[in-house]
Amino acid sequence: MTSAAPGFRVVIGLEAHVQLKTRSKMFCACPADYANAEPNTRVCPVCLGMPGVLPVINRRAVDLTILTGLVLDCRIPEHAKFDRKNYAYPDLMKWYQISQYDLPLCVNGHLDVTIDGSADRVRIRRVHLEEDTAKLTHVTASDGAPASLIDVNRSGAPLMEVVTEPDIKTPAQAAAFGEQLRGLLRWIGVSTANMDEGALRIDANVSVWPADHPVGAAKVEIKNMNSFRALSRALAYEIERQTELRRRGGALVQETRGWDEASGTTLVQRTKEEAHDYRYFPEPDLPPLHVTRARVDQLRAQLPRMPDDVAADLTSQGAPSADVAELLHDRALTDYAQAVIQAGADVPAAVTWIVHDLRRVLNARGLAADAIPIPPPELAALLQLRANGSVSSTMAADVLDEMFATGKPAAAIVHARGPQISAADQLLAIARQVIQENPQAVSDYHAGKQRALQYLMGQVMRLTRGKANPGAVSALIEQELGGTG
């Protein structure tokens, strides 16, 4: 189900919670990265909510929120403040959360969501900053009784909330918004935005209305969606449920429902009567935030070029658009590719080679793109050797491996391996040996399968440790096999 049933209108708004990549927590000096920490080891009196302690604003978290607002084309008001949001739950150490109520850091932005080449504008109502809660785990104790464990490590981690206007019309659009938002967040480096780690959590508000009826205030909030697929499925289920309800003449009941992945349904968590009255009021422990023009300008200047601009650049210089799209998923890899191009490498060759060969090595070594040990000019030099035929593709890949392993420059490695073999007499013996040992490939070749030639060439390359001149090998094999192809 991708759009409203005939005669109905679907209204969807999203709230994305994003954990920010800061060194310390939102209001204390505890490390914000608790991913591999033992429970309750990244805590202090402040994030434990002990008596008498006070919050201190993490300036970096404010900056990252403003950066997000800027890429979403938000207005950054000069005056913002923190408020107390009061609710009683055991995962909330102070029984109030420091959040932002009526004066958020960013307002009135938008994100154009593209599906199959056509873009729809989703307005962003606000982006604000708050603190995360502790984590509850419900277990069965040794005596068989239900118990809840509290891990306070997450308490006080900086959490940014992006709230859209109810401009989204389909589950697919909601998922696309989420994916695009995740891409932007990663691109500007404010969050890992990994949904499976809870660094990006998206709640959806959805309501279905008869098309001839004005859209009312009632809506259903859905939580617990841990992937874009879940987001899309939960919305589709809920739209169907509400449409059915409308068909039977039922009224929509405002409530919070949780997505249940196993059953593929949403279940009631909280009804309107159980809704919290958050009793917001200005946080008296923190002075109001004054965001100067100078600070916003300085942050704007720190923003990288956005992916669309980079993509246009690269494709206009001949890079295959599929490879460019692949490259742009990884900001660090893109930065690296641009540095390699800057160092003189051919644009299409650099993009393709980095997306395929370099990434293969990174994956094999378990390295992230921001940990590539090879200076970009060295990679440019290797690509240059490959472009002028000094090394074959196969050998270039080998050389790259060795560059990772030894840190030696490409030229030195190639030199140590000895010169490329172009001499027909040397290659001919090897080519004949390969043909003899691979009868299946030979008959495939005669059957017209081009890939068989590639395979046989590969075998020659293997035996010469990549030093054979590819053009010469190809010509020799075709000559030996009678040149049909």
Add this chain to the structure above:
Amino acid sequence: MAADALCRLTLRAAADGLRAGQFTSVDLTQALLDRIQALDARVGAYLTVTADRALAQAQAADQRRAAGQDGPLLGLPLAIKDVLTTQGVPTTCASRMLEGFVPPYDATAVARLNAAGAVMLGKTNMDEFAMGSSNEHSAVKPVRNPWNLAKAPGGSSGGSAAAVAADECLAALGSDTGGSVRQPAALCGCVGLKPTYGRISRYGLIAFASSLDQIGVLTKDVPDAALLLHVLAGRDPRDSTSANVPVPDYPAGLDRGVDGLRVGVAPQYFGAGLHPDVERCVRQAIDALQTAGAVQRPVSLPHTKYALPVYYVIAPSEASANLARYNGVKYGRSDPQATDVDEMMSRVRAQGFGSEVKRRIMLGTYALSSGYYDAYYLKAQQVRTLIKNDFETAFQDVDIIAAPTAPAPAFDLGAKLDDPVAMYRSDVMTLPASLAGLPCLSIPCGFVDDLPVGLQLIAPPFAERRLLQAARAYERARGTLAAPVRQVDVP
């Protein structure tokens, strides 16, 4: 020097004696611990006496002094209101809710005292979570006024005021949200200073109403208050509301006098409800300032009458959030008998909070509720601004404002316990300066019915120096008050 004479010393006199080698910090500390042992069963000023720790600190101070070191408070024994966290020492706010709570951190104010070499005698009694004006809302025991043991000492820093007044310490720290340092200082006959909001870090001050809470000092005279303020004041990176304003040398130039100082007198502080003899004492004190060279000027603070309702909306609202964290899960009181978490939390809160605390949590929760916020909290904040503006306007014409601290001398224990509004009214003179965040102090200015009366002085933001100079000028003009016998001294 006789033990009782040691206990009566001011901080400065004691420091002089230590420097001259007339006695040691251990002598002084032991004398005070003995006096606490002898008297405090009748006064109830202390919740915890940290005798061993105090003697160890005194010994360390004596060793430092023997090694040629000195410090502004080196070896001087003080008492700390139990609203300030003390590392390794129980901190309860006189509440059942915090039974057994031993903080792993010092309040910044406490850390500063420690760094200055002070000795901590113990933690003083108070109204539970600093909510009250008589100290009868302590969940542990009431405090009795050392001058008349049937009377209340005032509150909420009643324990600190009584400890100073009964010579059970040389000086004490308190906290003042709506008058909780000044009113008990007035009722117990000591000096009580509440600095500008933001002058002393609130880190480790267990919050009652965050936008009003401020640490204050209770001392035997004005120079002692200046000495303590100088140690405590200053920006603290752990308190974002602490002010980044330079700290002048408060003790220096204290005797500058009041020549030409314009003293404002507002009719709003001398209206109905003011005890006539209190008024007489306060007016005599203002006249004494005039004789010393000051000039009296009438000023008007027209929104004063709204201070009480405004305060009783804002303070409980903030308190309702500040006290929400006490749910029995992490520290303090818990209830292992409860069968589920909801039951545990509601039982802990039902048993752990006293009636006045519950009343204020209910008031504040109501005032912040959806649909009431604008009518109560927001409106109160707007009127608070008007009250602040009153003072700003007045301070264009005068340098300082003089008023009574409390409308009447100490009242009988139990007299107002069943009438919360009557109790709230005893803070009516101190609330406006708290709402405006202004520095203010109370200084004894006479006795009525053998009970002390306080003169309140209020200054513009961060004009503590002027405030202390004016108070010192009055103190010198006043001389030693002809005091009746303290009941606590009568065996």
